[in-house]
Amino acid sequence: MSDNIRVRFAPSPTGPLHIGGVRTALYNYLFAKKNGGTFVLRIEDTDQTRFVPGATEYILESLKWCGIEPEEGPHKPGEYGPYVQSERKEIYQEHIQQLIELGHAYYAFDTPEDLEKKRQEEKEKGNENWQYDSSTRNQMYNSLTISKVETQSLLNQNTPYTIRVKIEPEQIVNFHDLIRGLISIQTNVLDDKVLFKSDGLPTYHFANIVDDHLMQISHVIRGEEWLPSTALHQLLYRYFGWEAPKFAHLPLILKPDGKGKLSKRDGDKMGFPVFPLNWTNSEGELYPGYRENGYLPEAFVNMLAFLGWNPGTEEEILSLEKLADTFSLERVNKSGARFDPDKTKWFQQQYFKQQSNASILQSIENQIPKHNYTIQQLEEICGLFKERVEFAKDIVPAAKYFFEAPQSYDDKTVQKKWKENSATLLNELSTKFQSLHDFSAQELEHAFHGFVSEKEIGLGALMPVLRLSLTGEGSGPQIFEIASILGKEEVLERIATAVAKLG
């Protein structure tokens, strides 16, 4: 085996990839980058009944959006292809034959109904733990209990069969998990798992180890749900006489509240996406995605990276490159991490604030209504709002008064701030503004302050009223910046309208 670091992300295309899957992909990517290795994508579609069209494309697009594209995969074949398991049937056939010849696997002719019946019977006898294993296989209908001739005859007649692993009892399987340390499991508790289904396709366990071996995967980084079956995988490597890759089992991502691992239900229940991208299922139901909800991929990735890992410093805002620099499996936590939508928003906010006005503008260009602003003015508007909203898509709605004079005025503010003399004061202020040659925010502010002290009134008596007349709202960005961008003509007009409407 070579010393090259090769890792893989091996999702099954049964629907949209959820954020736990994205994080697994991310850690694989980070580990590969950190160690100068290769990140491979393999599609595990051996369960044809659960295959969902479009899922593979969704996975690819999600990884691309996150900036963690695999270097090898169905989209980018390398020398270890094909990268889709349903295209590797012959390979599995060959290998399962090998295993049978080695005496580590056998044909089983029990039908699903037979097995169900058996389980039921055992349950009635009080045996809840019945399994197809070294202690029970000699009571079942398989190539170990019938003659060779009989087996061959059944096979010739195309009798449906599965192929099961023949677990050797009374052994201890020890393996070292890069995150959890030594784990040891007694083979007696293992069952004779089906390796090949009656549809002629391998199960996960078999396809997985064959492919990992053939694709020269050096490190298997996957979710904790695979920890119990790793013993079986170790055994399989042993039976084949192959060197097993190193394993690292990642902690699960748990629900924000309550119990259990994060599921797609939690998303709509609690109002946050559980998927990277929007997904519409065959019933037309929409599952929202982070991308369409306005999250920046950098923020999403940063948040995910910190769910179960940290660099050991107090830095929290790290780019993908920085994450790859500092990543190590040793610093991955052992216990499950509860997902925190609040913290996710915070990451988004951090990245959003850092964006240049120009790039924010670019991302909302097609939302902007008709206007007469210059590009520079539009960028200024973005700048005014980027610390006030969390998502680019919220800017245009928040800045609506830049594109349309207020149709109404915020009731609460009117009641609180609009006084007897407001109209008179505004009119006079308007006259003062009219005489300005330089309509910059600084000049406007200067003029305003001059006016206020001249009149011997407080800022609070006029400022909110001015804001109300220009925006219709009681709060928002610095009013002189707004006025400056709006321009003299528009400002004077809006003041006049407000005076007319509010008296």
Next chain:
RNA sequence: GGCCCAUUCGUCUAGUGGUGAGGACACCAGGUUUUCAUCCUGUAAACAGGAGUUCGAUUCUCCUAUGGGCUACCA
């Protein structure tokens, strides 16, 4: 039920055989701001429990509890 894994503020976590157990999010209170947001400062907030090892355990061991995962011809 069986097997495996885990357990530090509400949440994500740092950390060590002797610490004032640190940070972040959220929360609350101040400050800045005409306002809102941002920003700044601060408060409150944790080693699951019990044994053992030890001069000393949050840290090491064991037990219990709790949580999680697996237990399919699904991955």
